[in-house]
Each structure stands twice: as C-alpha cells, then as structure tokens.
Amino acid sequence: MNRILLIEDEERIAELIKKSLEEQAYSVTIALDGLTGKKLAVANDFDLIITDIILPGMNGIKLCKEIRSLKPVIPIIMLTALGTTDDKVDGFDAGADDYLVKPFDFRELLARIRAVMNRKSINPIVQPVILKYADLELNNQTKIVSRSGKEIGLTPKELKLLEYMMQNSERVLSRAEIAEKVWDTHFDTGTNFIDVYINYLRKKIDKDFSSKLIHTKSGLGFIFKEET
Structure with a gap:
C-alpha cells in the first residue's frame, strides 16, 4: 500500500481528500501545519507528499525546499488556491513535481498522483555523464x-x-x-x-x-x- 503524507491546514478538506484516497487503497497521514508536516516527512518513508502552500508554522514553498534537500527523490504535489504563473514557478523552483490549483476534480488529483508515482517506479534511462x-x-x-x-x-x-x-x-x-x-x-x-x-x-x-x-x-x- 502506497503511503501518502497530506499537509493541509483546512481539516475538513484534509479529511475529504484522505477518505477519497483511502477508497483508492492509499494509506494517508494528515499534518495540519508545515512544521508537523516536515517532522513527519523526515521521520517516515512516505511514497508521496501532497502539500498546500499557505500553511501555519511553515509555508509550503519553504517546506518543499527543506524536504527536497533531505529527501531529493520523493514526489511532491502542491495543492493551492494560488494559480498565477509566478506562483507555479515558485512551486516548481522549490522542488515540486506537480501543481494543482483549488478547486480541483478529485479524478485529476488521482491522475497526477499516479503519474508522479509511476515516474518514480520506472527505472531511469542511463544518460551520458x-x-x-x-x-x-x-x-x-x-x-x-x-x-x-x-x-x-x-x-x-x-x-x-x-x-x-x-x-x-x-x-x-x-x-x-x-x-x-x-x-x-x-x-x-x-x-x-x-x-x-x-x-x-x-x-x-x-x-x-x-x-x-x-x-x-x-x-x-x-x-x-x-x-x-
């Protein structure tokens, strides 16, 4: 069972996403703030991290950078209401693998999750040094x-x-x-x-x-x- 860390400060939204993902056979752990999310991400071996950008304790951009520096290969998807080009550039520069703007269709989130996790599981093609x-x-x-x-x-x-x-x-x-x-x-x-x-x-x-x-x-x- 693939383990997902969901970092989302709106508890109702977090519980809805958790319930929907668990119906798809994912195991989901929730963190309601950035600092807790970082501690859980560092202490556990998750297969994927989903994080909001606007979070108490530590915002999602800084959180993504710090997780990426410690665990460079873990897939990270950002969920946020901030959908401008600059917001997306900031998210990608922080190390996010994908970026989904709220509100979103759960089927789209599921497709993004499968895409980034499938990419992780594929053996990389050996490239010239x-x-x-x-x-x-x-x-x-x-x-x-x-x-x-x-x-x-x-x-x-x-x-x-x-x-x-x-x-x-x-x-x-x-x-x-x-x-x-x-x-x-x-x-x-x-x-x-x-x-x-x-x-x-x-x-x-x-x-x-x-x-x-x-x-x-x-x-x-x-x-x-x-x-x-």
Missing part, C-alpha cells in the same frame, strides 16, 4: 553547466529543461511536450509558465554569447539549435 552541444556543456553528475568555460548557475527546473532540450536538440519541441516530459503534467493554457522558464534559460544560456541556442518557432514551440 556529460551532455555537449556547441560550446555548452552539462555535467549530469555534478549538475554544473558551462558555456565556453564559463559556469552558469541554474535552478533545478531550469536544469531539467535544459537537459531535455539538449537531449532533443535541432528538433521542434511543443509546449505540450515540454510540459509532459519536463514537468510531468498536461500543458495548462491558462498560464505561460513554460514560456517564463524558456525566457529564464535564454537569459542565462544565450544573453552573453554571440551565437544563440534557444529559439522560438511561432505557433509551434521551441528548438535548441546553434544560430548566429
């Missing part, structure tokens, strides 16, 4: 990115996005494909968080160099290709 394209280099062991010998600092999600683009260089990548492969979610046309991350990455990877690697294909998506 070092990815290279033009003068850009990404070390998969050290997570260091450099271009023309200059080290570039990236957030975890920026790094994952760059890695996927380098693995699929010179091929047009749609927003839907990027959402599925990098964020393990369906593309949400209501926000532009993918474009936000592309712009973040472009500023770090291309801004100070004459040849550009990240390009927009109008109406299609993006392509990773060297062009002067």
